[in-house]
Amino acid sequence: MSHGQHGVGPSIGVTAGPASDLGEIHNWTDLLYFFNHTLPECHVELSESTKRVALFVLYLAIFVVGLVENLLVICVNWRCSGRAGLLSLYVLNMAIADLGIVLTLPVWMLEVTLDYTWLWGSFSCRFTHYFYFANMYSSIFFLVCLSIDRYVTLTGASPAWQRHQHRVRRAVCAGVWVLSAIIPLPEVVHMELVESSEPMCVFMAPFENYSTWALVVTLSTTVLGFLLPFPLITVFNVLTAWRLKRAGRPESRRHCLLVCAYIAVFAVCWLPYHVSLLLLSLHGVDIYLHCYLAHLLFFFYDVIDCFSMLHCVVNPILYNFLSPGFRGRLLSAVVHYLPKAQPRAGRRASSSSSSTQHSIIITMEGTEPTAAGPHHPGLHFQAPDTSPISAPQSLTAR
Secondary structure: OOHHHHHHHHHOOOOOOOHHHHHHOOOHHHHHHHHHOOOOOOOOOOOHHHHHHHHHHHHHHHHHHHHHHHHHHHHHHHHOOOOOOOOHHHHHHHHHHHHHHHHHHHHHHHHHHOOOOOOOHHHHHHHHHHHHHHHHHHHHHHHHHHHHHHHHHHOOOOHHHHHHHHHHHHHHHHHHHHHHHHOOHHHHOOEEEEOOOOOEEEEOOOHHHHHHHHHHHHHHHHHHHHHOHHHHHHHHHHHHHHHHHHOOOOOHHHHHHHHHHHHHHHHHHHHHHHHHHHHHHHEOOOEOOOHHHHHHHHHHHHHHHHHHOOHHHHHHHHHHHOOHHHHHHHHHHHHHHOOOOOOHHHHHHOHHHHHHHHHHHHHHOOOOOOOOOOOOOOOOOOOOOOOOOOOHHHHHOO
16 A cells, blocks of 8 residues: 555554454554454564665665666756657656656655654655655556557547647646646545654554455555556557557568567566555455464565566666666767867867768758768767657657
8 A cells, every 4th residue: 555554563554364353443543453463373484684674785786777767868858858759748747757766765665664663744654644645656558548549540530639739638637637636635644643652653443343444445456556557558659569560660670679678667666566455455355364374464465566666767668778768868968068179289180080970960950961970880979850750760759
């Protein structure tokens, strides 16, 4: 359900026993006691300290890499928004959402290090979880929009679509942000800072129907975050690859591999998270897990949750850095900010290299070079392509 549910120890805030037993619970202390004493009796050797160290390292790595990647994607797409690919608006918004997720990682990292003690107050308890979930849903929904829009544009849309596509995309992006801002509210409103020996930020639904609340929140998260988006992403990416292959494009094999990567990454990041979340929510209410399976799921839920955030690192690579168009715009941005003023004597002494640099800069700005210079086999600059999505390399959403 959420990161804050880590605070209830091994039970992570999901029901762990028969729903009828919850009638004897009158406050959060009873609830925590119930969660922590209803796991099946079996001995499992698992080191919490080792898990905390591993989680700290994972969170830190995802934070550093994801921060750099998504900032680069945002800067490049923002700077080139007027002449980039038609789908760059979805890519830009997805990078903003992924950056929002990445910015919450230091909080989860410190929470894990402090054994799930929450030190940042009641408002931060709710706002941090709200901010995380709003950006999580936004990232997933923008990925769905990108998959659908790519196929619609590729199949030769109507003239009306051609005229109004930019306006429609802006409206869709605004709608995604609004929807993503609303969806987390039922869960976040029940996030509370509870005081025990140490303060913890946990999901605290009404005690009399806690199991129902927990299951409803879990099911809504799974349906909206996976069961609906995954088939849409799969179907429209497969249709896009099929259309490109049927057209006999020489790059169709590369695009088919990219489509497989899009689908596989989404499944690998989110399927384990939702399966474990659903099993833990159902455990003790509708099903009873085997003793060792229950302990393993409770123990590794935090790690699975952390791995789900790898999409913030992989998305910029798949949808930006593998695209020749994006790499060209990135190099253009780098060259744009390099110092261009040189001493006159230096320019006379190295006229050939100067003309080469000049030709690169002009080419990167989208015009033909006016002077021929030595060829550098390692430099393959090209101007951003503003052609429709039917261009083969546009599959990577330049």
